Amino acid sequence: MSxxxxxxxxxxxxxxxxxIVPGVQVDGTVTAVIVAVVLAFLNTFIRPVLQILALPITILTLGLFxxxxxxxxxxxxxxxVDGFxxxxxxxxxxxxxxxxxxxxVLGMFLD
Structure with missing residues (x-):
């Protein structure tokens, strides 16, 4: 459920x-659900690898990378994702x- x-x-x-942001287009609610799932997948599996590989430049930029x-x-x-x-x-x-x-902000209400 969570x-x-x-x-x-x-x-x-x-x-x-x-x-809110100009320059970002989402075709509809179904596309937004797909974007949320794809971002969750990318943030779970791809982001940690990139963060480890980019650790030296991240240290040099004091975390801004x-x-x-x-x-x-x-x-x-x-x-x-088509439509995003x-x-x-x-x-x-x-x-x-x-x-x-x-x-x-919305997650604070969940916990």
């Missing part, structure tokens, strides 16, 4: 972030930040 609620929270976060990894995950999700498009680096960065904030 997994379904977290999926709904992520879907809502995708929809909210796509409506994690934002670049986050943007890369969003670009990869946009590449994999991100126009540029700044749009992907703000999309990720807003999605994180919305997910965190």
């Amino acid at each position: 997994l379904i609620i977290r999926l709904l929270i992520s879907t809502l976060a995708v929809l909210v972030a796509a409506n 994690y934002f670049v990894i986050n943007v890369l995950m969003i670009f990869l999700a946009a590449y994999l 498009a991100v126009d540029g680096f700044i749009a992907a960065l703000f999309f990720g930040l807003i999605m994180t904030v919305v997910s965190s």
